[in-house]
Amino acid sequence: MTRGKLLKPSEVAERLGVDAGTVGRYIRDKRLPAIYTAGGHHRVYEADVDAFLARVERPRDAGAIIIALINQKGGVGKTTATANLGVLMHEIGLRVLVVDLDPQGSLTWSLGYQPDSVQHTIFDAIKGEPEIPMSEVIMRTEAGPDLASNNILATQADRALFGKVTWGTRLTHLLGEVRKHYDYILLDCAPNLNSLTVNALHAADYAVIPTQLEMLSVNGLRELLQRIEEARKEANARLRVAGAVAMMVQHANSNREVEQILREGLDEWGIRVFQTVIKRSTQYGTVANRQGVMASMNPRGEHTQAYRHLLAELLQTVGGPGVERIPMLESTGNTGASTSTGTRGSGRGTANTAASSDDGVAAVGATSTAGTARATGVSASARPLGGER
Numbered sequence: 001m002t003r004g005k006l007l008k009p010s011e012v013a014e015r016l017g018v019d020a021g022t023v024g025r026y027i028r029d030k031r032l033p034a035i036y037t038a039g040g041h042h043r044v045y046e047a048d049v050d051a052f053l054a055r056v057e058r059p060r061d062a063g064a065i066i067i068a069l070i071n072q073k074g075g076v077g078k079t080t081a082t083a084n085l086g087v088l089m090h091e092i093g094l095r096v097l098v099v100d101l102d103p104q105g106s107l108t109w110s111l112g113y114q115p116d117s118v119q120h121t122i123f124d125a126i127k128g129e130p131e132i133p134m135s136e137v138i139m140r141t142e143a144g145p146d147l148a149s150n151n152i153l154a155t156q157a158d159r160a161l162f163g164k165v166t167w168g169t170r171l172t173h174l175l176g177e178v179r180k181h182y183d184y185i186l187l188d189c190a191p192n193l194n195s196l197t198v199n200a201l202h203a204a205d206y207a208v209i210p211t212q213l214e215m216l217s218v219n220g221l222r223e224l225l226q227r228i229e230e231a232r233k234e235a236n237a238r239l240r241v242a243g244a245v246a247m248m249v250q251h252a253n254s255n256r257e258v259e260q261i262l263r264e265g266l267d268e269w270g271i272r273v274f275q276t277v278i279k280r281s282t283q284y285g286t287v288a289n290r291q292g293v294m295a296s297m298n299p300r301g302e303h304t305q306a307y308r309h310l311l312a313e314l315l316q317t318v319g320g321p322g323v324e325r326i327p328m329l330e331s332t333g334n335t336g337a338s339t340s341t342g343t344r345g346s347g348r349g350t351a352n353t354a355a356s357s358d359d360g361v362a363a364v365g366a367t368s369t370a371g372t373a374r375a376t377g378v379s380a381s382a383r384p385l386g387g388e389r
């Protein structure tokens, strides 16, 4: 799990077969993550050099990068992060599918659907018998990303999958059906390490670990990190931890605390802690009560801006589609620019951005749509797929 040695730019240059000036440019353009030494020199982790090479070598038709938002601890902000990152990815023109792997169905709900009224959930498809294609599971949302929903019936997952040889790879197989239609697939895991969560670890290229600051330590995350390591060894050698995110932070000096934690060891384990911290705010509750997503309802607010920074860091870490759009993320919000900065021009996901109420959350508009949704006619394969990279 180590990120390896810290390399000097000259050593990086040697590994990449370019000159040191080019490495400097990669670092300046944020294509290659680097840290500063106390003396002000750049250093790059071996793992980041490997990731850079993998990105360069990644075929354009490899399909979506799959990212699991995972933490077996409840209420840390997994679903909120999934929804906001999904909406913001859509905003910059990326094709994104979010998958609700939690029987609570909170992601399904926040994206405008009544979990219990959905015709086919991701769990139905995972369970199989009868086989349900992903095209019948995936639904469009007003907020932007496509959604594979879930509901309470998925509490039966362990029992339903018990004894099946393929129990751990059902999700991998299903996402394989639609992977080529998306740039990113985000998996919102339930607060446990049961069979659906294991399916997520087997399907994902990256794990993102939302966590509260108090748990942001090797000890706090030990069990999860061990399960990730197991998944990597047994079934999914591709799996990497993209990073941990400090969520619901309320201390004024939180950035310094995160830095301290970094120095104290998480990064020796190879776990990046994203620089962006997500602050605690009652606005999230307001948005949740209105069945919405912060990034749609308050696109210019500081919390959405924080999620833009987080997305920029995430794109930079995983590489892949959208990396060249990071400047777009960094400028939106600062300039008061429209949220509709994507290349698809569909206007979806912007329905609620016009009027803001006093609490900074846009007046509820068309977010709470079609409670009795069905997948008919919105299959990922049937719809036009924009988002030229």
Ligand SMILES: Nc1ncnc2c1ncn2[C@@H]1O[C@H](COP(=O)(O)OP(=O)(O)OP(=O)(O)O)[C@@H](O)[C@H]1O
Pocket: 073, 074, 075, 076, 077, 078, 079, 080, 081, 102, 104, 106, 189, 190, 191, 247, 248, 249, 278, 279, 280, 281, 282, 284, 285, 288
């Ligand atoms: N930054 C934040 N500040 C304050 N409240 C937040 C923040 N982010 C999310 N919340 C609220 O905290 C609660 C838990 O968030 P969320 O559902 O995203 O967590 P979760 O990890 O997905 O939970 P679970 O483990 O139950 O699935 C929700 O009511 C949400 O609206």
Ligand SMILES: [Mg+2]
Pocket: 078, 079, 080, 102, 106, 188, 189, 190
């Ligand atoms: Mg959740």
